[in-house]
Amino acid sequence: MRRPILMTKRGGVLCCALMFLTGFSFSGAGPVAKTHRVEIRQMKFNPSHLSVKPGDTVVFINLDMVTHDVTEATGQSWKSPPLPAKSSWKKVARTSATYYCSFHPVMKGAITVK
């Protein structure tokens, strides 16, 4: 009985070559996304400027005793819920943005996605 082509040695090589040519990899697509930490303490985002790759996650952690939030600068794109003391919020970075705390507008930060 004749075996299906994918189960033969020649079929396996062909299959691997095809996967290589189409960009498929066994480890998934592209580099693994990272998680970055932004601490909110002493009424500042720290670091206030962060460079990340598309798809990376940014976690904001409020270490102050007062409530903060993280609001995209135009107020139109995205905004965290109020973050009481010791709470956190995360966002997957897709595009660059500047942001501020809507409760304390003197607190500002930026994420550069590249």
Add this chain to the structure above:
Amino acid sequence: MKHSERITINALALLLGMFVFGSTVLAQGNPTLSDAEVASAAVTANQIDIDFAAIAEEKSKNAQVLKFAQTMANDHQAVIEQAVALVEKLGVTPKDNAVSQQLKADAEKTKQQLRSKSGKDFDKTYIDNEVAYHESVIAAVKNLLIPESENAELRDLLKAVVPALEAHLEHAKMIQHEMSGK
């Protein structure tokens, strides 16, 4: 241990200088306060700004002023809660003293001024007072309450409050600047 219950004449001069509208001039010399008195003064100073915010929430129709007042009420309440939790942990009972009493007396005058205003006049008076009050409180915390605190945790709490007070001051100045442009 600094547990003197007396407040010196210098302290009264200092406070009168600090808490008069708009004045940030600090007199020379510091009073002697116990930690219980420092805690009382800190809680009183925070409560006063909550009271000012309550008047603003009642009288203002300006969205920016209302949001600022809400933030003041929430932030100063959070500070009071931290202070109360700390003094309970330390077994200290906040003790009324000449500093707290002077703060309350000056606040009453300010509240009367605020209640006598309305509309844009109220908004301007409230924000001008927030600028002056935060300038005075920052000076008092830095130059009086922190140096007078014997307990390290109380001192650390007061130090942690300073950046919030400074952010409030900058926020109030920002609104003041925008109002002056209208």
